[in-house]
Amino acid sequence: MRITSLDFxxxxxxxxxxxxxxxxxxxxxxLAIKQDPFGGDPPILMSERIAKAVxxxxxxxxxxxxxxxxxxxxxxxxxxxxxxxxxxxxxxIATALARRGVGSQVDSCLVRVKxxxxxxxxxxxxxxxxxxxxxxxxxxxxxxxxxxxxxLLVDDxxxxxxxxxxxxxxxxxxxxxTRIRAFGAMTTISDRADxxxxxxxxxxxxxxxxxxxxxxxxx
Amino acid sequence: xxxxxxxxxxxxxxxxxxxxxxxxDLWSESTINTPHKRNPxxxxxxxxxxxxxxxxxxxxxxxxxxxxxxxxxxxxxxxxRPRVAIIGSRKASAKGLNTAxxxxxVLSKRGVVVVSGLAEGIDTTAHETAMREGGRTIAVLGTPxxxxxPQKNSHLQQEIMTNHLVISQFPVGYPIQPKNFVxxxxxxxxxSNASIIVEAGETSxxxxxxxxxxxxxRPLFIWKSIASDSSLKWPKEMVRFGAVVLTDPKxxxxxLPSSKEISQIVxxx
Numbered sequence: 262m263r264i265t266s267l268d269f270x271x272x273x274x275x276x277x278x279x280x281x282x283x284x285x286x287x288x289x290x291x292l293a294i295k296q297d298p299f300g301g302d303p304p305i306l307m308s309e310r311i312a313k314a315v316x317x318x319x320x321x322x323x324x325x326x327x328x329x330x331x332x333x334x335x336x337x338x339x340x341x342x343x344x345x346x347x348x349x350x351x352x353x354i355a356t357a358l359a360r361r362g363v364g365s366q367v368d369s370c371l372v373r374v375k376x377x378x379x380x381x382x383x384x385x386x387x388x389x390x391x392x393x394x395x396x397x398x399x400x401x402x403x404x405x406x407x408x409x410x411x412x413l414l415v416d417d418x419x420x421x422x423x424x425x426x427x428x429x430x431x432x433x434x435x436x437x438x439t440r441i442r443a444f445g446a447m448t449t450i451s452d453r454a455d456x457x458x459x460x461x462x463x464x465x466x467x468x469x470x471x472x473x474x475x476x477x478x479x480x
Numbered sequence: 481x482x483x484x485x486x487x488x489x490x491x492x493x494x495x496x497x498x499x500x501x502x503x504x505d506l507w508s509e510s511t512i513n514t515p516h517k518r519n520p521x522x523x524x525x526x527x528x529x530x531x532x533x534x535x536x537x538x539x540x541x542x543x544x545x546x547x548x549x550x551x552x553x554x555x556x557x558x559x560x561r562p563r564v565a566i567i568g569s570r571k572a573s574a575k576g577l578n579t580a581x582x583x584x585x586v587l588s589k590r591g592v593v594v595v596s597g598l599a600e601g602i603d604t605t606a607h608e609t610a611m612r613e614g615g616r617t618i619a620v621l622g623t624p625x626x627x628x629x630p631q632k633n634s635h636l637q638q639e640i641m642t643n644h645l646v647i648s649q650f651p652v653g654y655p656i657q658p659k660n661f662v663x664x665x666x667x668x669x670x671x672s673n674a675s676i677i678v679e680a681g682e683t684s685x686x687x688x689x690x691x692x693x694x695x696x697x698r699p700l701f702i703w704k705s706i707a708s709d710s711s712l713k714w715p716k717e718m719v720r721f722g723a724v725v726l727t728d729p730k731x732x733x734x735x736l737p738s739s740k741e742i743s744q745i746v747x748x749x
Contacts, residue, residue, distance in 0.1 A: 273749065285738070286745045292735065293742055296697055299536035300746040306538055307746065314749050341694075341722035348540045348697030376720040459748050 262391065263433045265469040267426055269443040269478075270324025271419055272314060274450045274461045287459040294417050294446055297353055308350065311446045312357035314460075319363070323464040327442050333409040334364040337416040337428050338373035338398065340380065340389070354446055355415040364413060370435075371428055372401045380420055388420075390474050394427025400435040408436045419445035422467030422478045443467070448478075455480075522626050522652055524641075526551045533559060533647075534671065541696060544666045546649035552625050553645035555593075555616065562736035563618065565595040565672035565693075567665075567686045568602030568679040576679030579703055580605040583676060586729035588615025592736065595620060595672045597664065598633055598640075602678050602686075607636060611644070620668040621648040622661035629656070647671070665689035673736055674699040676726060679706055680714070687714055694721050699735045701726035 275287035293300065297307050305313070319325050336351035343349060355367045375397040377389040389397075414428055425443045432441055448463065450456045465480050530537055530545045535558055537545055551557070566584055568576060580602045584594050587610075594610035596603040598619040610617040619640045621629075625648045628634045640646050649667055650660060665685055669675055669692035677700070680686040693700040700723040707715045707725040719725065726732065 286748070289738055289740065289742055289745055290749070292737055293746065297538050297540075298742075299538070300743045302743060302747070304536055304743070310746055310749050339722065342720050344691065344695050344721060346540065346543060347695050348538075350697070376722075379722075379724065382724050459745075 262395075262426070262430050262469055263437075264426065264429045264441065265471075267422065267429050267441070267443055267467045268327075268464070269419060269422065269425065269445060269467055270322070270327050270462070270464045271445040271448040272311060272322075272462050273447040273459055274456065274463075275447055275459070276450050276453050276456050278453065280453055283458065284453065284456055287456070290459055291418070291447055295350060297348060297350055306353070306357070308353040308357045311354055312361050312363060315358060316361045316363050318462070322462050324444065324462070327413055327444060328358075328363050329411050330365060331409065332364045332411040332413050334359055334367045334413050334415050335371055335428075335432065336367065336369055337414055337424060338371055340373070340378065340424070341376045342373060350417045351415050354417065358415070370400050371431065372399050373397055374399045380423070388475075389423060389427075391423045391426040391430065391469060391476060392474060394424050395430050396427075398428055398431045400431060408439050410439065412436065412439050412441045414441065414443040416443065416445045418447050418449065419443070419467075419478065420449040422476045426467050426469060426476055524552050525625050525652070526557070528557065530670075533557060537670075541670060544663075544692065545670055546663070546667060548651070549647055549649050549667075550625050550651060551645055551647045552641045554643065555618065555645035559618070559645075559671070560593055560616070561739055562591075562673045563593040563595050563671060564732060564736065565668050565675040565689065566602065566606035566678060567596055567668070567675060567689055568677055569681060569684055569686070570599050570601040570603075572601035572605075572679050575705065576602060577605045579705070580678045581609045583678065583703075583729040583732075584609035584615075585613050587732065588613040590733060591615075591739065592733075593618060595668060597622065597661075597668060598629075598637055598646075600630055600633070604633060604636065607640060611639070617644045618671065619644075619646045620664055620671060621646060621650070622664035623656050624648055624650045624652045624654050626652050627656065661685055662688050666692045669693040669696060669698065672698065674701065674732055676701040676703065676729075676732065677706070678703045682712065682714055687718075690714075690718055690723065691721075694718065694723065699724065699732070701732060 275291040276284045279285040279288045334355040336355045380388045429441045528549045584606045593616045595618045596606040665688040675693040
């Protein structure tokens with residue numbers, strides 16, 4: 262693994278086992294992000310809403326410096342293979358961000374060539390590890406021109422960060438010397454006591470643990 | 481059943497360019513056995529857009545969405561949620577039918593609207609169980625609303641029209657062709673927040689719905705007994721594309737939107 266520590270930022274959070282109305286609302290937002298429906302008044306797509314929140318609050322977001330004018334946004338593939346024209350939420354969020362001038366461009370160069378188990382429907386011990394993600398991903402199209410200075414991986418959900426770390430290492434192999442960081446629309450808060458609110462911008466890091474070959478996310 | 485020659489304007493060919501036995505049977509059963517007569521039900525048919533029925537659709541959802549839908553029944557519009565399609569083989573095994581009933585019962589008791597296609601087998605069991613449990617059901621037809629297929633489900637269709645909701649994308653008088661059922665399956669995937677395939681062979685029409693659910697990014701579940709059936713290729717292929725093996729109907733509830741309107745919640749973002 263070339264990259265053993267990956268900085269990430271995220272906008273929202275939710276608990277997988279909600280116990281309060283606020284947590285239940287956050288859980289419903291998590292489900293909605295995965296479908297990218299219209300919502301709100303006036304109704305806009307969820308991906309647009311996330312991009313709008315990032316753009317409008319940029320000055321106060323702790324991860325604002327992730328979005329440099331020349332940052333290339335690379336959406337993270339799903340854990341499964343994808344049919345043509347399939348809803349690909351990270352790609353839609355990345356596109357919505359770039360459309361608002363948050364990041365320079367979207368490059369969907371990272372492709373899943375072999376399906377891995379869904380983390381959401383696997384036990385913690387069975388979730389794919391970074392090396393499995395790395396082996397199942399491929400950089401299929403080089404970004405035109407010189408290698409980008411900055412790449413920001415864009416995902417919808419961040420749980421332990423195994424997907425992001427596998428993806429970052431695959432990109433680092435293709436673009437040595439490029440700074441790679443990650444942005445997720447939402448992070449999972451496993452301990453309900455740590456849940457404050459749906460909207461909780463945070464910055465942290467995903468660390469590789471060689472002894473267990475998995476990751477730990479802080480916070 | 482009478483054998484008939486399909487009029488040229490109604491013909492559709494399968495991939496081999498031949499008229500399938502099912503195509504002929506479909507056309508003849510629906511048309512010969514139930515000649516089109518204007519009845520009072522037709523006056524109750526509502527014409528709707530997908531926007532009116534489901535709310536605004538994103539571009540992926542719009543791709544195969546019909547421009548117009550027709551409905552009959554007292555269920556509120558836009559549709560209540562959550563909605564789950566329970567689908568599968570017309571010639572289902574006894575075990576498959578029991579499974580369909582179990583899933584429909586669990587979901588109905590928790591307020592989920594059961595969606596299915598009014599076909600024999602799994603579909604019929606899903607509709608009947610939902611109603612027996614005091615739940616709600618939606619039938620999505622591959623025929624216009626004034627036709628019935630299969631004919632033996634005439635009473636079931638009438639009961640759903642009277643107390644629940646029947647939907648079709650085909651206007652009265654639209655020719656009945658096998659391809660309509662493929663289109664119907666896509667529409668059923670669009671209408672449903674999640675789909676469950678209970679039992680299906682390699683050529684089942686339910687697979688069209690499964691693939692469309694995956695394309696839409698909607699949860700697709702495959703019941704455990706067919707997922708582990710080594711004689712079937714499609715379950716493994718669908719799992720590679722994101723389908724989930726279902727071992728307990730309650731797991732479906734974890735991925736369903738609540739009945740609560742999300743518009744107010746997202747304003748917090």
